Amino acid sequence: MRLIFDERQLLHRPDSYFRQGAFVPHPEQPERAILLRDRLLRDGHLLTAPRDHGLAPVLAVHDADYVAFLQTAWSRWCAKFEGDRPAVPNYHTSRRRGRRPEGVVGQLGYHATDTSCPITAGTWEAIYWSAQSAIEGAERLLAGEPRVYSLCRPPGHHAYLDSSSGFCFLNNAAIAARHLQRRYVRVAILDIDTHAGQGTQDVFWEDGSLLCGSMHLHPADYPPYFAGYDDEVGAGPGDGASMNVTLSRGAEDSAILGALDKLIAEARRFEAEALVVSLGLDMAADDPLAEVAFSSEGFAKAAMRIASLALPTVLVQEGGYLGPSLAENAAVFLSAIEGA
Numbered sequence: 185m186r187l188i189f190d191e192r193q194l195l196h197r198p199d200s201y202f203r204q205g206a207f208v209p210h211p212e213q214p215e216r217a218i219l220l221r222d223r224l225l226r227d228g229h230l231l232t233a234p235r236d237h238g239l240a241p242v243l244a245v246h247d248a249d250y251v252a253f254l255q256t257a258w259s260r261w262c263a264k265f266e267g268d269r270p271a272v273p274n275y276h277t278s279r280r281r282g283r284r285p286e287g288v289v290g291q292l293g294y295h296a297t298d299t300s301c302p303i304t305a306g307t308w309e310a311i312y313w314s315a316q317s318a319i320e321g322a323e324r325l326l327a328g329e330p331r332v333y334s335l336c337r338p339p340g341h342h343a344y345l346d347s348s349s350g351f352c353f354l355n356n357a358a359i360a361a362r363h364l365q366r367r368y369v370r371v372a373i374l375d376i377d378t379h380a381g382q383g384t385q386d387v388f389w390e391d392g393s394l395l396c397g398s399m400h401l402h403p404a405d406y407p408p409y410f411a412g413y414d415d416e417v418g419a420g421p422g423d424g425a426s427m428n429v430t431l432s433r434g435a436e437d438s439a440i441l442g443a444l445d446k447l448i449a450e451a452r453r454f455e456a457e458a459l460v461v462s463l464g465l466d467m468a469a470d471d472p473l474a475e476v477a478f479s480s481e482g483f484a485k486a487a488m489r490i491a492s493l494a495l496p497t498v499l500v501q502e503g504g505y506l507g508p509s510l511a512e513n514a515a516v517f518l519s520a521i522e523g524a
């Protein structure tokens with residue numbers, strides 16, 4: 185399978201983040217992408233660097249103010265403060281009566297839901313090329329390739345129209361899905377990360393032309409906490425075009441595959457013409473952030489079920505952290521979807 189990745193995606197190097205009352209090493213490290221890339225190359229997948237498709241496909245999803253902020257935040261932060269500390273917000277707005285301030289500290293909080301998305305020297309380049317990898321994946325489908333794997337890192341599915349969230353800055357899956365609509369009217373996004381794809385859902389909340397299906401650990405006591413509940417179905421023209429299937433802590437293969445079957449049935453009912461898979465690998469039993477226990481065999485079965493839809497498919501890498509089986513699960517998933 186074609187694997188799309190640009191070395192500049194490694195330039196975002198978050199050091200630590202604040203979790204459960206303490207600063208801990210940041211799990212979203214460039215080594216994730218290196219492990220995935222190297223393993224997939226060893227398996228014979230073909231590496232292609234993305235072309236530069238510019239900002240238009242990004243701006244087809246995200247607010248222009250937010251994108252401009254991401255582009256300039258690091259230089260503005262460095263102009264305001266001495267040293268090279270990462271730019272991390274510590275003031276946030278509820279949006280309801282908040283307004284967008286002028287200074288970089290206030291804008292950091294305005295454009296972030298949490299403190300997990302520090303902006304560092306290479307952040308913009310990394311997230312720009314991560315998005316370009318997703319766009320390149322969509323372009324390859326538009327050119328007739330049946331399936332591609334976009335090794336997006338940093339990930340994207342928690343990012344909103346105008347804010348970062350949960351390690352994510354630009355919503356790569358949403359950008360790829362919107363780009364696919366240049367040809368395909370009805371696009372389904374299936375999110376199989378252990379965390380709800382609430383950012384993607386929010387982007388398309390009122391858009392009935394895309395199905396946003398996500399299965400994940402129930403958010404009542406797990407990130408992203410504020411969305412991803414089973415009764416969220418979209419609104420307005422998008423009413424019925426969002427689907428959330430939640431899992432209990434400790435869920436194993438049978439429950440996880442059962443949840444996936446519900447999403448796949450919905451994609452069939454929706455009559456999707458193309459598919460974006462938000463491929464999180466953090467349901468793995470040994471993932472540092474996992475609280476469910478998906479096996480490598482389970483990942484292979486999931487891939488085969490997704491392949492049974494027989495749709496042009498972009499796999500967009502989302503979560504999956506530095507556990508022992510990270511690269512193995514990616515390899516198993518790609519080989520199963522290709523062999524199906």
Ligand SMILES: [Zn+2]
Pocket residue numbers: 377378379464466502503504
């Ligand atoms: Zn995740």
